[in-house]
Amino acid sequence: MSPATPYLEVDIGRLDRNIERVAAEAATAGVALRPHVKTHKSPDIAHRQLAAGAVGVTVATVGEAEVFVRAGVTDVLVAYPLWLTDDAAARVRALTEQAVLTIGVDSVTGAARAADLLAGSDVRLLVEVDSGHHRTGVPPEHAGAVARAARGSLAVVGAFTFPGHSYAPGAGADVARQEAAALTTAAASLRGAGIEPLVLSGGSTPSLAEADTDVASELRPGVYVFGDAQQWELGSCSPDEIALTCRSTVVSHANGRMVLDAGSKVLGADRAAYSSGHGRLLDDPDARVVLLSEHHAVVETEQPLPPLGSTVRVVPNHVCNAVNLVDELWATGPASAPSPWRVAARGRNS
């Protein structure tokens, strides 16, 4: 039985095709795939990715790592420059009893602190380097210096970068080149510090098709499992690959427009500079959400208005933030996949 609208619905056939396509591409390229599970936050989906060949998962917080390790995932990268408190260090140590755990650092201070608070543990470090997104990460040529601050106490196994500036129209290929250059420089810097990098990790969904797998040993896309309106507009997925939508009811025809019961409290409020609206309809590609409140989406369409009480499928702009608003995902498709799937890591921000 379906729940009351608005709710998030997953098309299992599309989900599995997305998982299998990217897994096959990674296998062909000889690069490890470590999907970022912040997109779905659901062990049910992580296990499908692992079954298709993923080497482990990527998360952003210790809390997310705890959820996936508890669910049986045995290889987890926290791709984030964690600032360890005593409590966070204890939680990280506890995780190493059950999984291979790798965490990020992006400063000499942070690396020294990790080395101090995690001394004697099996935690592995990756140095985060900046490939042009200018969010976190040290300049690639400083990777060795950061690594030195931890070495002797913890294993530094390589470097990672997030090429987030791929989220701009047409940016994919250029950004992938910058990513490869940054990882190459980071590897040289680590070697200069006497560390042979085992892991050079990159990847975002928009730059995935262009990633240089001669340089990167591992890729960490997240959004590819579902797609969303951002990927649709960036050209990194087609509408028939979009596997997650918000099932919504038409509640009003005010002003001759369609008003839905899905708002920013289930779709998220993301709107990138390149977005053409606050969301789209999967079955009416020319329609746009032109006004988004917490519980209303006002849609403009050239099509006849669907009757009051009918339902439509909304494609959120940024699926990661939509998923983080709900406790369950309702799967449609093979009867062999009982749902709802629990968004077990929803809200695990720490």
Added chain:
Amino acid sequence: MSPATPYLEVDIGRLDRNIERVAAEAATAGVALRPHVKTHKSPDIAHRQLAAGAVGVTVATVGEAEVFVRAGVTDVLVAYPLWLTDDAAARVRALTEQAVLTIGVDSVTGAARAADLLAGSDVRLLVEVDSGHHRTGVPPEHAGAVARAARGSLAVVGAFTFPGHSYAPGAGADVARQEAAALTTAAASLRGAGIEPLVLSGGSTPSLAEADTDVASELRPGVYVFGDAQQWELGSCSPDEIALTCRSTVVSHANGRMVLDAGSKVLGADRAAYSSGHGRLLDDPDARVVLLSEHHAVVETEQPLPPLGSTVRVVPNHVCNAVNLVDELWATGPASAPSPWRVAARGRNS
């Protein structure tokens, strides 16, 4: 004990001053105050508003109504043009056993459906009219026609409007005049249909100070309890009235900037056209969040960078969406207010 960052923190002294100030203003003006509790979703805070004189609460969904009725609130307005399914109608009927319940309608079809599915219940109806925000609501002069479709079966007690176009710099006074005009026209239309309106309900936080309380019998502001960066920038609260912030840790100094562990998964991704950034720092008014990812806020400031590991207080752009991302609010202030407070209605979108 405080939790790990990022977490939402409520300054109880400021919260209570906001609650008391608006309650006193409403009392002086002789207008009923029915705060919109979608902002805090927390019975602990609703009870403080009721104790200060609120006549009841406003919610957006049946699920929110269920949470607040269960917590002992006995007068609830669902200020939304509900499209009733059989299941929703049964839930609404059940609520009338414990509370005075009023719901919105904004079409003849919706009113007739409510009259049909809720016949014989004590549910009251308010007709939603459009005062210029152009989201939901019928033109005010059509209020009587909508009311007629339900009359005889359900009590139609008046009209409501949401003057949401007050969310623009300098718009408050004009929008308040449009609100008063719409409610005046709606009242005349209802009288023309033989209904004396008991309730003429309006109000948004940015237009609150200008609301025409000779026309409106009731106001429904929500955000005033906490304030946020939007209200700060609209001039409808001052920074020393902001009662909710996100306590965040400085995790990186990459590129000479402050990077915090609070991202869109705890702050929300709202960014209005008039917003100067993705959020602000309460204790550094010139600082701006210039880049916001799911777990990173990159802040530019003229001040010296706080050391790695120190914490700062981030003011979310739109507090309602931030609160809906967490399960608990951590109160600071009088020892007589144990916290965390539960965000009991988080995620209740249906």
